[in-house]
Amino acid sequence: MPELPEVEVTRRSFADAIEGARVLEVRLGKPLRWPLGLDQDELLGSTVGAATRRGKYLWLPLRGERLAGGLLLHLGMSGSLAFTARDSNPGPHDHFDLRTNRGLLRLHDPRRFGAVVWSPSLADGPAAKLLAGLGLEPFDPRFTGAYLKAGLAARRVAIKQALLAGDLVVGAGNIYACEALFLAGIDPRLPANKLSGPRCERLAEAVRGVLGRALEAGGTTLRDFRDAHGVAGSFQMQAQVYGREAEPCRVCATSIRRIVQGQRSTFFCPACQKK
Incomplete structure (x- = not known):
C-alpha cells in the first residue's frame, strides 16, 4: 500500500506541471471505493490549483465559473497516479482520467480500493x-515526545499498533513503523502506555528521520510503486x-525476527529493541 512518503513523492512529481492547467475532459472507468459525487462534465473548463497532501490523501483544487472545490484522491492498496503530456488509451485498470491542456x-x-471524490473544500x-x-503530520512542530x-x-495496545492507528501521527505505516521502532530501540510489542518520556522523544525523532529518508529516496518500491513519471x-x-527475517542485524548481528501484529508482519531485532 502506498504510504505517506510514496503519496508525497507522487504529489511532488506532478503538482508543478498541472497547476494552472484547464480541464478538457474527465473519464471514469470502473467504480472505485466511493462515487465521484457530481456529474463529471461539471469539471470541464475548471482550472487546477496547487495540489496538496494530508496524510495519504491528495487534494487537487478546481475552480470554474460556477464551480469551487476540489478532488480528494486516495491511492488505496495498489493505486498509482501517472502524469504525461501525451494522451493514451486507458487500460483495464485505469479508472480515472483528468485530461488538461498541460x-x-x-x-x-x-x-479498485482507491478513490476520487469531489468535495466543496477540505473543511x-x-x-x-x-x-x-x-x-498530526510527522513534520509538524507539534509532533514532539511530550505530545506522543x-x-x-491511555493506550494498552502494542506501540506498533498505536503508531499504525494514524490518529496520533500520520505516515508511520507498516514499513516505516518497523524502521522507526528499530531506530528508537523500542520493542514493537511493548504496551504503548509504558513508554517513558525520553523514549517517546526518541520515537518521535525516529519517525521523522525514517520518513524524511524515505522521501529523499523516492519512497519504497516493494512491488509496483512508481511516481507520476514512472520512477521507482x-x-x-x-x-x-523490514523484510529481513533471519538475516543478521546490521548493528549487532542478531537474527532479525518476524512476528504478526494485527494481521501485519512486524520485523525487529530482539537484541537492539528493548521492552
Whole structure:
C-alpha cells in the first residue's frame, strides 16, 4: 500500500506541471471505493490549483465559473497516479482520467480500493469527514515526545499498533513503523502506555528521520510503486529490519525476527529493541 512518503513523492512529481492547467475532459472507468459525487462534465473548463497532501490523501483544487472545490484522491492498496503530456488509451485498470491542456493525470488501480471524490473544500463535505480522524503530520512542530507521551497514556495496545492507528501521527505505516521502532530501540510489542518520556522523544525523532529518508529516496518500491513519471523508489535498500527475517542485524548481528501484529508482519531485532 502506498504510504505517506510514496503519496508525497507522487504529489511532488506532478503538482508543478498541472497547476494552472484547464480541464478538457474527465473519464471514469470502473467504480472505485466511493462515487465521484457530481456529474463529471461539471469539471470541464475548471482550472487546477496547487495540489496538496494530508496524510495519504491528495487534494487537487478546481475552480470554474460556477464551480469551487476540489478532488480528494486516495491511492488505496495498489493505486498509482501517472502524469504525461501525451494522451493514451486507458487500460483495464485505469479508472480515472483528468485530461488538461498541460497533460493527462491518470489513476491506475488494479484492486479498485482507491478513490476520487469531489468535495466543496477540505473543511466541508466528504473531505472533512474522511480527514477528521487523522493525527498530526510527522513534520509538524507539534509532533514532539511530550505530545506522543500524552497521546499514548491511555493506550494498552502494542506501540506498533498505536503508531499504525494514524490518529496520533500520520505516515508511520507498516514499513516505516518497523524502521522507526528499530531506530528508537523500542520493542514493537511493548504496551504503548509504558513508554517513558525520553523514549517517546526518541520515537518521535525516529519517525521523522525514517520518513524524511524515505522521501529523499523516492519512497519504497516493494512491488509496483512508481511516481507520476514512472520512477521507482529505493528506500527498501536502506531498510534495517523490514523484510529481513533471519538475516543478521546490521548493528549487532542478531537474527532479525518476524512476528504478526494485527494481521501485519512486524520485523525487529530482539537484541537492539528493548521492552
